[in-house]
Amino acid sequence: MKAGSNLEKVLEGGYFAVTAEVGPPKGTSTAVIQRKGELLKFYCDAMNVTDNQTAIVRMSSWSGCILLKEMGIDPVMQMVVRDRNRIAIQSDILGAAALGIRNVLCLSGDHQRFGNHPTAKGVYDIDSIQLVQTLKTMRDEKKFLCGEGISGEVQLFIGAVENPFADPFEYRVMRLAKKVRAGADFIQTQAVFDVGKFTKWMEMVRDQGLDKQVHILAGVIPIKSVGMARYLRDNVSGISVPDEIVIRMEEARDVKEEGVKIALEIIDQLKEIDGVHGIHIMAVAWEDIVPVIVERAGLLSRPIL
Amino acid sequence: MLISEQKPFEEILDYVTKDRVIFLIGCKGCADGCESGGERQVLEIKKRLEEEGKAISGFSLIDMVCNEALTRMKLAAYAEAIESADSVLVMTCGAGIQTVASSTHKVIHPGCNTISSGHAEWKQAERCMECGDCVLEFTGGICPIARCAKGLLNGPCGGSQGGKCEISPNLPCAWQLIIERHSKIGSLHMLEEIILPKNWDPSLKDGSPTQRG
Numbered sequence: 001m002k003a004g005s006n007l008e009k010v011l012e013g014g015y016f017a018v019t020a021e022v023g024p025p026k027g028t029s030t031a032v033i034q035r036k037g038e039l040l041k042f043y044c045d046a047m048n049v050t051d052n053q054t055a056i057v058r059m060s061s062w063s064g065c066i067l068l069k070e071m072g073i074d075p076v077m078q079m080v081v082r083d084r085n086r087i088a089i090q091s092d093i094l095g096a097a098a099l100g101i102r103n104v105l106c107l108s109g110d111h112q113r114f115g116n117h118p119t120a121k122g123v124y125d126i127d128s129i130q131l132v133q134t135l136k137t138m139r140d141e142k143k144f145l146c147g148e149g150i151s152g153e154v155q156l157f158i159g160a161v162e163n164p165f166a167d168p169f170e171y172r173v174m175r176l177a178k179k180v181r182a183g184a185d186f187i188q189t190q191a192v193f194d195v196g197k198f199t200k201w202m203e204m205v206r207d208q209g210l211d212k213q214v215h216i217l218a219g220v221i222p223i224k225s226v227g228m229a230r231y232l233r234d235n236v237s238g239i240s241v242p243d244e245i246v247i248r249m250e251e252a253r254d255v256k257e258e259g260v261k262i263a264l265e266i267i268d269q270l271k272e273i274d275g276v277h278g279i280h281i282m283a284v285a286w287e288d289i290v291p292v293i294v295e296r297a298g299l300l301s302r303p304i305l
Numbered sequence: 306m307l308i309s310e311q312k313p314f315e316e317i318l319d320y321v322t323k324d325r326v327i328f329l330i331g332c333k334g335c336a337d338g339c340e341s342g343g344e345r346q347v348l349e350i351k352k353r354l355e356e357e358g359k360a361i362s363g364f365s366l367i368d369m370v371c372n373e374a375l376t377r378m379k380l381a382a383y384a385e386a387i388e389s390a391d392s393v394l395v396m397t398c399g400a401g402i403q404t405v406a407s408s409t410h411k412v413i414h415p416g417c418n419t420i421s422s423g424h425a426e427w428k429q430a431e432r433c434m435e436c437g438d439c440v441l442e443f444t445g446g447i448c449p450i451a452r453c454a455k456g457l458l459n460g461p462c463g464g465s466q467g468g469k470c471e472i473s474p475n476l477p478c479a480w481q482l483i484i485e486r487h488s489k490i491g492s493l494h495m496l497e498e499i500i501l502p503k504n505w506d507p508s509l510k511d512g513s514p515t516q517r518g
Contacts, residue, residue: 111464128462175461177497238463
């Protein structure tokens with residue numbers, strides 16, 4: 001075991017993992033995090049706390065993680081390289097490790113231009129692959145990026161993301177390989193709607209033998225409304241929503257139920273793909289639906305290890 | 306004026322390890338003024354490379370290498386010498402290096418670091434951020450510091466779609482360009498290596514970079 005987190009135990013134990021996502025509040029209410037934690041606690045193996053997602057200022061990821069940890073939930077601290085240089089990053093990692101956060105997900109972060117401080121200076125001192133490599137060095141060699149030693153253990157289960165739907169498609173697997181080489185233990189992907197394209201990507205992943213070196217969790221976003229379906233298709237870069245999904249939502253009598261059905265159908269297909277070791281459910285502003293989806297997908301009860 | 310300085314010779318030598326024949330390009334503009342890539346420096350590099358057993362198939366000094374139309378025209382006169390070379394060593398600022406990269410299908414190597422300033426560039430072809438630690442060797446002669454919205458050294462991020470950057474439909478994804486260029490010149494394997502965190506110190510404009518040392 002590298003970190004001994006629940007997520008690591010589940011994945012290393014060969015179980016099909018379920019992770020969920022908690023967006024912290026634009027404020028100081030601990031109750032927002034606690035409520036979501038309470039709701040999802042028995043329906044997933046670990047919970048990601050996002051790091052100022054879409055470049056909008058929110059409560060920090062590490063504080064959300066601590067709140068979840070106090071409730072007995074295994075948190076995944078998301079960390080973007082947009083807002084911190086290598087000094088702040090390593091300092092935050094030491095703090096997180098000291099407080100018992102064992103999973104960290106490394107991302108570039110949405111560009112600051114999309115958020116509520118579009119004139120901010122993007123830091124990008126190091127990139128997400130270099131971040132993965134930095135954390136691996138901190139954990140395995142107990143060294144900072146500069147080569148100086150670290151006192152104490154830095155127990156981390158290191159995650160990275162990949163978007164099989166971004167371009168250039170043929171290069172995405174090569175970049176995944178780079179993340180694996182840098183030291184990623186698990187990967188959470190962008191939300192899958194185009195299962196055909198994802199399947200093709202997974203074939204390429206298996207051709208390179210990467211599925212044997214890293215745990216891949218496929219992203220799932222349940223769609224709540226017709227407007228959301230259209231928005232995801234037209235406005236969110238890096239997400240590919242086939243028209244047929246939007247049409248199904250438009251024609252549905254019970255729109256929410258249709259959204260759940262679509263998510264369940266996608267999960268069913270994902271479970272059958274060789275090398276997919278779990279799903280990551282990002283129920284943006286619709287956390288209540290996660291227990292329903294996990295239960296109806298036949299993924300209960302979650303392993304207790 | 307764009308202020309550049311020659312990279313250490315050992316670094317240049319490292320870049321050209323596998324090349325037997327090299328074509329050299331210098332600039333009679335800023336790089337001449339900075340004594341980093343004018344006639345004298347190009348001839349000196351030529352001599353030193355020859356001492357190391359390299360063959361120089363020719364060299365060209367161009368008034369303003371950053372002017373793509375001019376550079377293309379000048380290089381056309383040397384087509385044969387360039388064609389016979391394994392690579393082109395460009396002794397100019399980052400803008401000039403990238404202009405050469407977009408004017409030839411040959412592998413290019415940067416011979417200088419661009420440290421400052423003035424943005425003497427052509428509108429809609431802004432290419433160099435004068436970061437002082439040139440990475441063009443690894444990125445196919447296209448600069449991700451200047452041209453990727455996140456300045457990623459191991460891109461592209463998940464926001465690259467249809468060749469465009471997520472922040473604007475008018476902005477080409479620099480990493481799409483880098484991958485296309487590497488594919489075209491047969492060096493895509495170079496991207497398998499993880500580019501390590503960058504030395505930003507020379508790019509920090511806290512006081513004159515040439516005076517503070």
